[in-house]
Amino acid sequence: MAPNDAHTALWPAPHASGAVDATVHVPGSKSVTNRALVLAALASEPGWLRRPLRSRDTLLMAGALRAMGVGIEETVSSSSSAASAPNGSGEAWRILPAGLQGPATVDVGNAGTVMRFLPPVAALADGPVRFDGDPRSYERPLNGVIDALRVLGARIDDDGRGALPLTVHGGGALDGGPVSIDASSSSQFVSALLLSGPRFNQGVEVRHIGASLPSMPHIRMTVDMLRAVGAQVDTPESGGEPNVWRVTPGALLGRDLTVEPDLSNAQPFLAAALVTGGKVLIPDWPARTTQPGDRLREIFTEMGGSCELTDYGLVFTGSGAVHGIDVDLGDVGELTPGIAAVAALADSPSTLRGVAHLRLHETDRLAALTKEINELGGDVTETADGLHIRPRPLHGGTFHTYEDHRMATAGAIIGLAVEGVLIENVATTAKTLPDFPELWTGMLGA
Incomplete structure (x- = not known):
């Protein structure tokens, strides 16, 4: 595929037919x-x-x-x-x-x-x-x-x-x-x-x-x-x-x-366990780390999952329910797109705070998340420093990524639960997570 074609190509985000049960080796940080x-x-x-x-x-x-x-x-x-x-x-x-x-x-x-x-x-x-x-x-x-x-x-x-x-x-x-x-x-x-x-x-x-x-x-x-x-x-x-x-x-x-595995890039795979009520093992999850992604253990547990850190890695298990959350993400802003995607599928509203600086990232992530989730039927509003998300039934459609790797993985998370989601330019995930489409379909057993 020519580079220009990659920017406009639409990738059908795989829909999960049941609970995920997978081991995912996440590349380095x-x-x-x-x-x-x-x-x-x-x-x-x-x-x-x-x-x-x-x-x-x-x-x-x-x-x-x-x-x-x-x-x-x-x-x-x-x-x-x-x-x-x-x-x-x-x-x-x-x-x-x-x-x-x-x-x-x-x-x-x-x-x-x-x-x-x-x-x-x-x-x-x-x-x-x-x-x-x-x-x-x-x-x-x-x-x-x-x-x-x-x-x-x-x-x-x-x-x-x-x-x-x-x-x-x-x-x-x-x-x-x-x-x-x-x-x-x-x-x-x-x-x-x-x-x-x-x-x-x-x-x-x-x-x-x-x-x-x-x-x-x-x-x-x-x-x-x-x-x-x-x-x-x-x-x-x-x-x-x-x-x-x-x-x-x-x-x-x-x-x-x-180099440790990239814990922020583990986010979509942990989210898959949460959204599908399944289980995902991330090998080599460090017991001590300065990576912001380590906070996913706390945040996704509050949203309905549970985790266990073993000698082999992190085992994260979904309960079958996804709860909303009110959380300050100022220290871990890069996790916002994935958390917003999960929150759009939750059983109660969420407020994500402390992330006004995301307007200056690879794209204006707050505006992009609001637009893309709402165009799938969601109810997201921007606040001065974050997002307020009221879950609503979502439908399929094109999820634009703005050449932002974390927008692409956020769309893939929604696609697990919503049929017909098409991710524009999923190739942008190569910025930090090479072979994401293959890792994602492999997790689903495809």
């Missing part, structure tokens, strides 16, 4: 993979990344680092266990740090981690690095990173847009030091500065000013991963000032990291 790539590229020695996610966003990150001179060698295990394992799990990437070089051109696609994490890296390169991407990427805010880098000593040409496209004129080093930013539109602004902070001459002190920070688990993930490669990080949780993070300058260690 995008958030962990892309942070690990950046840290390994900035390290003082080679490192390994095992079971990385191989998706559009992570391949864009790897390609961007290669463009700046970093060596990334890909190997695949030939063992029989690897051959039958999930996408990327038999794979290992050897990262060989090198002197970062320009001129280079970086394609960010529509990946927030690439467009935000790499300008600080580019400021350390010797030469100019141009950033460009998909049309939607021009609409996503970057001013938090751009303005902060200028304060820290970088030279950036963006024609005053505070957004892509832009060029970072790397000087081979960056002074660093204290900077204040408003990261209320994206926690990635904070993570972007922290990840490169150890390589700045003075380290970095990031002070958030403004409204509350969304997606705090992602900042905790950044901090944990920095500490794991030898960085010294002071945080509000470790006794520092509220909304202030300090990274001390110093060398980063190369390490051998195995």
